[in-house]
Amino acid sequence: MEVNHYRISLGPPLYYWPRQTVFDYYDQVAASPVDIVYVGETVCSRRHELRNADWLGLADMLGAAGKQVVLSTQTLIESQSEATTLRRLCDRTDYMLEAGDLGAVRLLQGRPFVAGPHLNAYHGDTLRWLHGLGAKRFVAPLEMSRADLAQLLLDKPDGMQAEVMVWGRMPLAFSSRCFTARHYRLDKDHCEFRCIEHTDGLTMRTRDGEDFLAINGIQTQSSHCLDLIAKATELAAMGVAVLRVSPHSSGTLEAIAALHALRNGASHVDVVPPPDIPRCNGYWHARPGIELIENPT
DSSP states (O other): OOSSOOEEEEOOOOSOOOHHHHHHHHHHHHTSSOOEEEESOOSOTTOOSSOHHHHHHHHHHHHHTTOEEEEEOOSOOOSHHHHHHHHHHHHOOSSEEEESSHHHHHHHTTOOEEEOGGGOOOSHHHHHHHHHHTEEEEEOOTTOOHHHHHHHHHHSOTTOEEEEEEEEEEEEEEOSSOHHHHHTTOOGGGOTTGGGGOBTBEEEEOTTSOEEEEEETTEEEEEEEEEOGGGHHHHHHHTOOEEEEOOOSSSHHHHHHHHHHHHTTOSOOOOOOSTTOOEEOGGGGTSOTTOOOSSOO
16 A cells, blocks of 8 residues: 555656667656656757657557656747747647746646746746646756745645656756757757767766766756655655656666655665766755755754
8 A cells, every 4th residue: 555645757858869769768667657757859859869759659658558648848949840849739638748938838728737847936926827827737946945845835726736856867957059069069050969979968077077067958957866765755745746757878767666665665765876977965955956965964
């Protein structure tokens, strides 16, 4: 019998993986205990290993496997073609959408949606406004401390669920500039799709050789892997309905399994991030996000 009443979600894939790798990955996801799966390209429309029809095919497969599927929209819309793709997604009524930007919210015209983390809902007034526009669930901003999240949960409108990311590199910011292309001294329109060489992003280091950030195309991420899995029970007690895992080349299925074990009464489960990616949880403790606080006083 489940002890902790939360659902487990798997966020949209942030990295550019080969086509067959993506299909093999979702075959494993379909057999996992995850409850909600977000699918779709959210970072860069130039990534062409999968087309929209492929994402929709994966959505159908995952739905047939008993998963609740949510289609995620691109976060930064820069071209007419991207706007057209967004409009087509927002016209669909067979799946709920995760709105990556306010343009998607407008196009949905009041239909139910999930407010993505980059809508930046930091207080109750914003949540009430989004709820009035159709948001049924919101993903909390990634840099919120425990105290700030607790207040946000108290202020959220009745009937609106909260979702919190608990594992994976944190997507922090987006830019019209492609950082990966610039790293290779290429321009954005001739990037040679170099993102595909970095299955978990490209770690950037300070002059002193310390990990600082990670770049993933136009996206800036944390260099470290957020790990709040040990806080699953506490988050559920606070009123968080959904705990999110962000996909990586390794550790993802283990993170899902750990959350499943914890909600069934396990006391502690460790999950190893991808190689050479340290863990962090600083934001939760109102500290710099890069820090890892193992035994807080």
